[in-house]
Amino acid sequence: MSVSAIDIIRCKRDGGILSESQIRTFIEAAAHSHWPDYQLAALLMAIWLKGMTREEASLLTSAMTQSGRRYRWDTIAGPKVDKHSTGGVGDKTSLVLGPLAAACGVVVPMMSGRGLGHTGGTLDKLESIPGFRVGLSEQELDAALRQVGIGMIGQSADVAPADRKLYALRDVTATVECIPLITASILSKKLAEGIDALVMDVKFGHGAFMKRVEDARQLAEWIVSVGNANGVRTQALLTDMNAPLGRAIGNALEVKECIDVLQGRGDARLTDLCLQLTARMIMLAGLEPDETAARARADDALRSGAGLERFARMCEQQGGDPNIVEEPARLPQAPFVQAMMPAPQSGFITEMQAEWIGRACMKLGSGRNRAEDPVDHAVGFVLLKQRGESIERGEPWLEVHSRQPGLPPDVEALLKSAIQIEDQPPEMLPLVHEVIS
């Protein structure tokens, strides 16, 4: 029982600003179980209710990063840049922009998580590629970065252990939705990657963690400010997650869609977002002086096939089958592929609500409710129609890839509630709502 624990809790409870040494004591206590969980929980609730300054969040982030393993790539030439998304439905941009950025000269040591709930995870998508290993050792990741310029792996358990501990507690004490804590949680793991710069894709809307654009903007501003304060050049894009991103939802189906994008025949809005994020990485890497030049370089890498080639090399480097690029049928295939969900009326699709589509896909087996659940890589959806497109009454809007024919009633109900058809087309806003730099 630490006396200083009570003093630190009392300070925050009374609306005080925690000192650097108080924050370090707190985070070391979280990482090494120096305090009982009830003291951590009381302090988390006090932080939730009394907030933190950006300076406190910055110190918190730094302490959390230092609580565990930190990678260093000093002997590898070139700027190290990563992209991180707050999570969405059909968000497969990492698999496109990682290889594209690497093809443009950026070194990309990308560490990702698994999907949870209605949002997918990069690791699950990668693991749908036959043979692909996300569990590279530090030596293997080093080799991948030197030889291919990119390595995509899972966060090792020894990165930011304080965050692991605190996140688990926040999840069961109603202290998740707290900008300073979210900022520190995201950035502590990214700073541990040993990167020079970070592009954040902060999602807002129906399928995002932040439903309102104002909340997403606030989080983006905190992340940008705290990232920069910790010596990592950081910028953020606020992007629309009301409708699923692209056409495919489900692990192997999304890998297939990424190959389409890298082949230059992907969904236009998804392709544009991938290119904008890649361009931002190139700019932050210092490889081009402005957005126009950076975008041109990203476009070139796509058009020339350099991005696709880099994707195949990455697969091969990490034990995956590079031939999926030529033969996507090598990816896991679901036994049943059916066009379903006939439109109840003719008109324009004005809503395609991402969270319901994501939940339906999870229920089909492509996602998980609890971290320990397995996922089915083959199943998922392909949207035959996206938001903004016209549809005829009776025309199916969804291609279902599943283990069983038909759809379970709860999945069908979710899907029905996700779509809205009206006489007039909806206003189509750009995916990128704002850049925070």
Place this chain on the structure above:
Amino acid sequence: MSVSAIDIIRCKRDGGILSESQIRTFIEAAAHSHWPDYQLAALLMAIWLKGMTREEASLLTSAMTQSGRRYRWDTIAGPKVDKHSTGGVGDKTSLVLGPLAAACGVVVPMMSGRGLGHTGGTLDKLESIPGFRVGLSEQELDAALRQVGIGMIGQSADVAPADRKLYALRDVTATVECIPLITASILSKKLAEGIDALVMDVKFGHGAFMKRVEDARQLAEWIVSVGNANGVRTQALLTDMNAPLGRAIGNALEVKECIDVLQGRGDARLTDLCLQLTARMIMLAGLEPDETAARARADDALRSGAGLERFARMCEQQGGDPNIVEEPARLPQAPFVQAMMPAPQSGFITEMQAEWIGRACMKLGSGRNRAEDPVDHAVGFVLLKQRGESIERGEPWLEVHSRQPGLPPDVEALLKSAIQIEDQPPEMLPLVHEVIS
């Protein structure tokens, strides 16, 4: 892991009012370890910061009372009334007013605690009486109430177990000072005594838990309102705890002072407070219609020796030596009794700060820092001079009863800092500052 735990925490976190069923779930979880401690701690912090309505505190009190053993005295004739104090230095009123009230026809099932820190405890005082047993069984207490009209015992561990659990957590999570939680903690244990009415002695000032009279008043108002809402007629006195109460501090010395008071030759201010509290108990018991009549009845019981006689019978009933009344030297005696602490100047004592005197006495061995520490019943202080009295330079103001000659330097320093002497006498305010009914 209970889902409803998170919902309940979130409700209070967001400033909501907890429903009766949410409060019952919380308190049952605390009593039966249904929730992990970190969820209880998060909720306690949310309550500390967001508060509770009196209605919530009333439901909380009721649920806490019902979490454990409840006594019932329906077959014993007469009104059952208790008095409870928030704790002070030299506060020995229970040992006087209990027998006095019993002598007046009130049935007094009094359950008390032990001393902690600078405040003394009724149980420790009682246990300084040779042979006195505070651990009566329910049957023994029943017999004591029938035969003597009073029983003074320790709280059994199965009374309000939810309070025991929550108090221990509050102590280590900086969530102690919270009016609704304090109210529920005090009253849940009192309601379990099966009483019809309760007189609260809420202390304020240097030696009290509440330093400011406004805070004490607020607590008193909550206790009165929540007690009455739970069917127990409750009134409160706000009393001054800036200076020690009476002349003696230390367990056996305080018992001796109580005998003096019951013999009609005690400290005037202490005696008056005991009589006021007794009168309030008589009024709330419904035995007299107004304060004047109730006070007259209490005065009579003192003057006639009925209170003293009841005190001796109580001692005998609980296994204690009733002859201490005639021969107080049968109480534990310290080997060294010395007049010490010469006044640094002549004048009037304008400050006699209770907390420092109480801490000095604790350091001498009469109190405890941790609940499991033993206490020395014989040691303590007798104030040769009290606040408001005149003193000559060099005249000692303290009689020290101790195991060793002299005083340890830290004790002496505490005592020196407790007293202030000035040329003019201080304003002497009445001990009872206010009655909340």
